[in-house]
Amino acid sequence: MDTHSWVLWVGIVAAGLHVFEEYVEGWVAWVNQTAGPRLGFEVSDADFFLGAALLLFTTLAGAAIGWWAPAVSLAIPALFVINAIFFHMLPSIRGDRLTPGTLSAVFIYLPVAAWMYWAAGEDGQLGAGTVLLSLLLGAALLVYPVAVLAMRDRLGWNGDGERPTTDEQPTTGEQPESRGQPTD
Numbered sequence: 001m002d003t004h005s006w007v008l009w010v011g012i013v014a015a016g017l018h019v020f021e022e023y024v025e026g027w028v029a030w031v032n033q034t035a036g037p038r039l040g041f042e043v044s045d046a047d048f049f050l051g052a053a054l055l056l057f058t059t060l061a062g063a064a065i066g067w068w069a070p071a072v073s074l075a076i077p078a079l080f081v082i083n084a085i086f087f088h089m090l091p092s093i094r095g096d097r098l099t100p101g102t103l104s105a106v107f108i109y110l111p112v113a114a115w116m117y118w119a120a121g122e123d124g125q126l127g128a129g130t131v132l133l134s135l136l137l138g139a140a141l142l143v144y145p146v147a148v149l150a151m152r153d154r155l156g157w158n159g160d161g162e163r164p165t166t167d168e169q170p171t172t173g174e175q176p177e178s179r180g181q182p183t184d
Contacts, residue, residue, distance in 0.1 A: 012059045
C-alpha cells in the first residue's frame with residue numbers, strides 16, 4: 001500500500017529553500033569566479049532563475065509521479081545528494097570556505113533525500129535497480145544545465161535569444177581577413 005509517497009512533496013520545499021539560500025548568498029557571483037572560468041562559461045541571474053524554475057518544476061513532477069515510476073521520482077533525492085556532495089561539500093572543502101547553498105544542501109537536502117529513500121523502502125519501492133537508475137537520472141538532471149551552459153556559444157546561442165549572423169563585423173575594430181580574394 002502507498003502510504004509514504006507524500007514525502008516526495010517535501011522535496012519542493014527543500015529545493016525552494018536551497019535555491020533561496022544560494023541566491024541570497026551570491027551563488028551566481030561565486031560560480032563565475034570559481035567554476036565558470038574552468039568550464040569556459042559565465043552564468044547570469046537569468047540562467048540561475050531558469051535553472052531554479054526547472055528544478056522546482058522537476059521536483060513537482062517527481063512528487064506528482066510518486067511510486068508510479070519510483071526511479072523517476074527518486075531522481076530528485078538523488079539530485080539532492082549529488083548536488084550536496086559534489087557541488088557544495090567538496091568545493092567548500094577545496095575552497096576552504098562554505099560555498100553558497102552549502103548549509104541547506106547539508107542540513108536540508110541530505111536529510112530530506114534520506115527520508116525520501118526511506119519512504120520508498122517502507123512502501124516496497126526501493127530495489128537496487130531503482131536506486132541505480134535514480135542516481136543516473138539525478139546525475140543527468142544536474143549535468144544537463146551545465147552542459148547547455150558550456151555549449152551555448154558553440155551552438156550559437158548567446159543567451160539573448162538571438163543567433164549571431166555570419167556577416168557580423170568583428171568588434172575589435174580589425175577588418176575581417178580576406179578569404180582568397182585579391183587585395184589592392
